[in-house]
Amino acid sequence: MFASSYNSLLVLFSLLVAILAAYTALDMAGRISSAPGRAAHWWLAGGAVAMGTGIWSMHFIGMLAFSLPIPLGYDPAITALSLLIAIASSAFALWLVGRNELPSSRLFCGALLMGAGIVAMHYTGMAAMRMAPGIRYIPSLFILSVVIAIVASGAALWIAFNLRRVSPLVRPLRAAAAVVMGFAIVGMHYTGMAAAQFPLGSVCGAARDGVNAGWLALVIIVVTLAVLAIALIVSVLDLRLESRTSMLAISLAEANQELTYLALHDNLTKLPNRLLLEDRVDRAIQSANRENNRFALMFMDLDGFKTVNDAYGHHIGDLLLVEVAQRIGANVRSEDTIARMGGDEFVLLAGVAEPADAATLADKVLTAIQEPFQVAGRELRISTSIGIAMYPGDGDHQGDLLTNADAAMYHAKSLGRNVYCFFEASMNAHVHEQLQLVQDLRSALVRHELILQYQPKFTAPNGPVIGVEALVRWSHPTRGLIAPDRFIPLAEKTGLIVPIGEWVLDEACRQISEWRTAGHWDWTMAVNLSALQFSHASLIQTVREALERYSLEPHCLTLEVTESTAMRDADASLRILQQLHDMGVRISIDDFGTGYSSLLYLKRLPASELKIDRGFVRDLTSDTEDAAIVSAIVALGQTLNLNIVAEGVETAAQRDFLTRLGCDSLQGFLLGCPMSADDLMEALSQDNVPNDAT
Ligand code: C2E
Ligand code: CA
Ligand code: CA
Numbered sequence: 001m002f003a004s005s006y007n008s009l010l011v012l013f014s015l016l017v018a019i020l021a022a023y024t025a026l027d028m029a030g031r032i033s034s035a036p037g038r039a040a041h042w043w044l045a046g047g048a049v050a051m052g053t054g055i056w057s058m059h060f061i062g063m064l065a066f067s068l069p070i071p072l073g074y075d076p077a078i079t080a081l082s083l084l085i086a087i088a089s090s091a092f093a094l095w096l097v098g099r100n101e102l103p104s105s106r107l108f109c110g111a112l113l114m115g116a117g118i119v120a121m122h123y124t125g126m127a128a129m130r131m132a133p134g135i136r137y138i139p140s141l142f143i144l145s146v147v148i149a150i151v152a153s154g155a156a157l158w159i160a161f162n163l164r165r166v167s168p169l170v171r172p173l174r175a176a177a178a179v180v181m182g183f184a185i186v187g188m189h190y191t192g193m194a195a196a197q198f199p200l201g202s203v204c205g206a207a208r209d210g211v212n213a214g215w216l217a218l219v220i221i222v223v224t225l226a227v228l229a230i231a232l233i234v235s236v237l238d239l240r241l242e243s244r245t246s247m248l249a250i251s252l253a254e255a256n257q258e259l260t261y262l263a264l265h266d267n268l269t270k271l272p273n274r275l276l277l278e279d280r281v282d283r284a285i286q287s288a289n290r291e292n293n294r295f296a297l298m299f300m301d302l303d304g305f306k307t308v309n310d311a312y313g314h315h316i317g318d319l320l321l322v323e324v325a326q327r328i329g330a331n332v333r334s335e336d337t338i339a340r341m342g343g344d345e346f347v348l349l350a351g352v353a354e355p356a357d358a359a360t361l362a363d364k365v366l367t368a369i370q371e372p373f374q375v376a377g378r379e380l381r382i383s384t385s386i387g388i389a390m391y392p393g394d395g396d397h398q399g400d401l402l403t404n405a406d407a408a409m410y411h412a413k414s415l416g417r418n419v420y421c422f423f424e425a426s427m428n429a430h431v432h433e434q435l436q437l438v439q440d441l442r443s444a445l446v447r448h449e450l451i452l453q454y455q456p457k458f459t460a461p462n463g464p465v466i467g468v469e470a471l472v473r474w475s476h477p478t479r480g481l482i483a484p485d486r487f488i489p490l491a492e493k494t495g496l497i498v499p500i501g502e503w504v505l506d507e508a509c510r511q512i513s514e515w516r517t518a519g520h521w522d523w524t525m526a527v528n529l530s531a532l533q534f535s536h537a538s539l540i541q542t543v544r545e546a547l548e549r550y551s552l553e554p555h556c557l558t559l560e561v562t563e564s565t566a567m568r569d570a571d572a573s574l575r576i577l578q579q580l581h582d583m584g585v586r587i588s589i590d591d592f593g594t595g596y597s598s599l600l601y602l603k604r605l606p607a608s609e610l611k612i613d614r615g616f617v618r619d620l621t622s623d624t625e626d627a628a629i630v631s632a633i634v635a636l637g638q639t640l641n642l643n644i645v646a647e648g649v650e651t652a653a654q655r656d657f658l659t660r661l662g663c664d665s666l667q668g669f670l671l672g673c674p675m676s677a678d679d680l681m682e683a684l685s686q687d688n689v690p691n692d693a694t
Helices: 008-034 039-065 076-097 104-127 139-162 170-195 213-264 274-291 305-312 314-330 355-370 398-414 425-429 431-444 484-494 497-517 531-535 539-549 563-568 570-583 599-604 614-618 624-639 652-661 677-685
Strands: 294-303 337-342 345-352 373-375 378-380 383-391 420-422 450-459 465-476 480-482 524-529 557-562 586-592 609-612 643-646
Touching: 008 039, 008 076, 008 139, 008 170, 008 213, 039 076, 039 104, 039 170, 039 213, 076 104, 076 139, 104 139, 104 170, 139 170, 213 274, 274 294, 274 337, 274 345, 274 383, 274 398, 294 355, 294 398, 305 314, 305 378, 314 337, 314 345, 314 355, 314 373, 314 378, 345 355, 355 383, 355 420, 383 398, 398 420, 398 425, 398 431, 398 484, 431 465, 431 484, 450 497, 450 677, 465 484, 465 497, 480 484, 484 497, 497 524, 497 531, 497 539, 497 557, 497 677, 524 586, 531 563, 531 570, 539 557, 539 570, 557 563, 557 570, 563 570, 563 586, 570 586, 609 614, 609 624, 614 624, 624 643, 624 652
Parallel strands: 383 420, 465 524, 524 557, 557 586, 586 609, 609 643
Antiparallel strands: 294 345, 294 383, 337 345, 373 378, 450 465, 465 480
16 A cells, blocks of 8 residues: 655645634524525525535645655546535535424434535545546445544534524634534545555556646635635625614614504503504404404593683693593503593493493493592592493494494483493484584573473364363474474483473463463363473472462363383382372373283372373274274273373374264364464364364
């Protein structure tokens, strides 16, 4: 065998190159995994070239350091092939560590393949010498070199994969890893070289026509170092750029976040604004649909906030709003949303199991707001009105829900403030018109816009007149004459019915006393009472005073109470009716047949009159069922000794039929419409009211 020797300077160089190549490889691995999109491909390609060239040139320098007693050379084609193999296995290694994960099976296969690549490169490089006879390899050392290549590759892959993230410690760690890897690569090379035996008399086939090594050593070292250095410099510069860009991106994202916050929150209270609320409601709808649960949307409007603002100025008003926002927040769960819609309007979005929970929550908020606020050394009191819309039920979309909660809130306001109110479909229709009407109604009494019309009641079939029923109308300055059906319910809801009812009673008493003095001494006056009047404590007193004021005998007054009103709180009603009855006032059960009074109860009612609802009268002559009901009511009334009145008599046929069934009195357009006192007198004086009918 030839004795071989090494140039120790070149061996040292080969080690340096190996370490540098390893460092470059590790750096590239980090860049590939952090580079965005296409850039990762460029880093992979560049990295593979740099790393492949590095490893290959380490090998080549190692070969140049090696000398035999015969002249040596290298076949350019085979040498180039070994370079390609180095680049390809580098590319594969970099690709592998650029993955998002590196399970041990993949690491193992990778180590095998990459190790095989390095081994292939090395022995291809050896083959480039074209030795004749061929190089003999000592099997044990050859296998050791293969094992070193595989283990070193595995370690390199593992280290590279774990060091790819950028962190403060990454550089020294990378450098240390590069030293270890460099030694492994060099170790493999020189183990492989040790395995090689060159029989005496061998001739290097590439020595003559191949590339002569002499000058090449320097060129390769310089080029390789240049390639690796450029790769590293580019990488470092790019990293700087990238970190600057990412810093810029971070501050941009922060600015964006700030802008988004501003766009979605109220400046004063820092609560979500309408925009964010709408989004939250949309999400709540989706989640309610998905999970089959409910939520409540509560629209709140502070009562009397404007007064505070006017009295103490906007500054105090603003402070109060902030306090109110905090107090609402303290009374709801953290997952609920409170939004400020602007002005003194807030909306609460809260998940609830059922409407009763929403009611409890609304109660809680009402109570909390009622407590006095300490604002800038002042004690301020305020209340709120709440409208509640439930999902599902009160609208399918965010817009509907808000509108409906708003409508319910207006309704709550109209009920006298500091209350909550659930949405009902009827609220939507004429919310604003109704509100306007309520406002107008408040002043209607003072402005004397209410008037009474009187509709005569006749002894069946054609008279004489036994009395009249007072029916109120509202002579609205712009809307003309408004029927009671349109404003009595409003008056009931707002409590305005009490003063209105008092006025009606007074005016009706005045009128009947006038008529009685004028000769109609046997007429009675019927006045309608609504539920709220009926339950009002002052009713008895009001009636007594009205009678006394006009020196009327109580029996000239009939109070008409509907069946359902009388039934609402049966025992209490009974007591009031009994008192009125004891006074001598007559009681009439209005709209009889539409309610559900029990006959037993009816028997105990101190009534003197039953009015058959006009619904039965309407189809009387064609509908046998109605006829049966009317005759049953008549029979009942007769048994209880009540005066039976049929109302809504519009045709002669109805009049005749009702008379035949046994009704005592008739009332309706056929015999006389509701009209002013003067018109009624005129009609009667012409004697055409009762006779008109025939
Ligand atoms: P009601 O007590 O049942 O009054 C009878 C209603 O039937 C009156 O309507 C009257 O105009 C109408 N009417 C009379 N004859 C006929 C007829 O032949 N055919 C038809 N289709 N209708 C007839 P109005 O005046 O619009 O009153 C409606 C309701 O308003 C009354 O029903 C009563 O419940 C309430 N109301 C009227 N005035 C007062 C009042 O002063 N106080 C209270 N609390 N309620 C009143
Ligand atoms: Ca009536
Ligand atoms: Ca009636």
